[in-house]
Amino acid sequence: MRGKTKYLTLFALALGVLLIIGGIFLGDPAAVWEKATKICLECMGIG
Amino acid sequence: MAEKKKKPKKLRLLIQGGFAALSNGYLLGFGKGKIYTGPLKVLCHPGMNCYSCPGALGACPIGALQAFATGREYRVALYVFGLLTVLGTLLGRLICGFFCPFGWIQDLLHKIPFPKKLRRLPGEKALRLLRYGMLIFFVFLFPALLHDAFGFGDPWFCKYLCPVGTLEAGIPLVLANGHFQGAIGGLFFWKLAVLLVILFLSVLLYRPFCRYLCPLGALYGFFNRFAVYRFSIDTASCLQCGACQRACKLDIPVWQKPNSVDCIRCGECRHACPVGAIKTTLRKK
Numbered sequence: 001m002r003g004k005t006k007y008l009t010l011f012a013l014a015l016g017v018l019l020i021i022g023g024i025f026l027g028d029p030a031a032v033w034e035k036a037t038k039i040c041l042e043c044m045g046i047g
Numbered sequence: 048m049a050e051k052k053k054k055p056k057k058l059r060l061l062i063q064g065g066f067a068a069l070s071n072g073y074l075l076g077f078g079k080g081k082i083y084t085g086p087l088k089v090l091c092h093p094g095m096n097c098y099s100c101p102g103a104l105g106a107c108p109i110g111a112l113q114a115f116a117t118g119r120e121y122r123v124a125l126y127v128f129g130l131l132t133v134l135g136t137l138l139g140r141l142i143c144g145f146f147c148p149f150g151w152i153q154d155l156l157h158k159i160p161f162p163k164k165l166r167r168l169p170g171e172k173a174l175r176l177l178r179y180g181m182l183i184f185f186v187f188l189f190p191a192l193l194h195d196a197f198g199f200g201d202p203w204f205c206k207y208l209c210p211v212g213t214l215e216a217g218i219p220l221v222l223a224n225g226h227f228q229g230a231i232g233g234l235f236f237w238k239l240a241v242l243l244v245i246l247f248l249s250v251l252l253y254r255p256f257c258r259y260l261c262p263l264g265a266l267y268g269f270f271n272r273f274a275v276y277r278f279s280i281d282t283a284s285c286l287q288c289g290a291c292q293r294a295c296k297l298d299i300p301v302w303q304k305p306n307s308v309d310c311i312r313c314g315e316c317r318h319a320c321p322v323g324a325i326k327t328t329l330r331k332k
Contacts, residue, residue, distance in 0.1 A: 016132030023126025
């Protein structure tokens with residue numbers, strides 16, 4: 001069981017890193033930045 | 048022996064407060080009623096922290112997930128999912144216990160004395176499932192599927208429910224920036240009411256938002272069982288006395304479910320255990 005958990009942990013970490021790299025290639029960080037640097041009226045409750 | 052560890056509670060509050068201050072360190076924003084627009088906003092905050100908070104230095108992960116879903120062409124936010132997967136795999140819901148500013152606020156409110164504190168609400172089990180509904184419907188499906196005539200969706204969770212946005216962005220920006228005061232309407236008062244109910248409930252009940260509504264907690268909870276930081280029970284020494292469950296403000300039977308999806312890793316069970324049977328992957332003693 002402990003061995004299984006270890007592999008699952010490693011798999012999830014590797015998957016997370018791959019997703020980050022894939023997202024960077026698709027320009028996700030820029031999209032996140034663009035959204036985060038504008039005041040979100042919906043979040044405030046007036047949008 | 049039971050007296051040996053009393054400091055960690057205070058240490059956790061200090062870490063929570065310090066991290067909340069650090070991640071909302073753009074103090075100029077509070078005075079000017081504007082938000083930070085520097086390069087750090089490319090990173091997501093690990094906890095619930097609205098990116099329209101005047102002090103916020105990072106992006107809100109739940110807001111970012113919805114931003115991708117509301118566009119004309121739906122695209123999965125790989126980068127945000129990747130960040131959350133790495134954070135969740137390393138720490139699980141320890142993030143909720145130590146690095147979430149809204150969790151810290153609820154913790155502080157729960158310290159206010161009240162004649163009768165509650166351990167749970169009626170229908171607790173079903174209520175705890177609500178947060179999965181928030182994640183599936185309000186964060187993913189509604190923003191992605193319910194679009195207006197121009198092809199854009201709404202960030203349903205942020206717009207209709209998120210109390211963090213009201214507290215950290217709505218109230219300070221409306222107070223500091225006159226332009227927003229004229230735009231207040233029914234939606235603002237609805238969100239204000241949601242916030243007030245959650246803040247009041249936080250005095251009576253430990254972390255009601257995290258228990259029932261938080262979509263980020265729902266996501267991180269999934270990682271608790273195999274995160275790098277997790278708990279285990281030394282079955283040879285466990286007395287099955289239930290002291291851990293009595294100490295747990297979220298009412299988790301830790302001796303049976305040390306890696307429950309509800310556990311925020313506050314560590315109070317470990318300090319309550321008379322024989323030290325609850326181990327962590329970092330500290331076996």
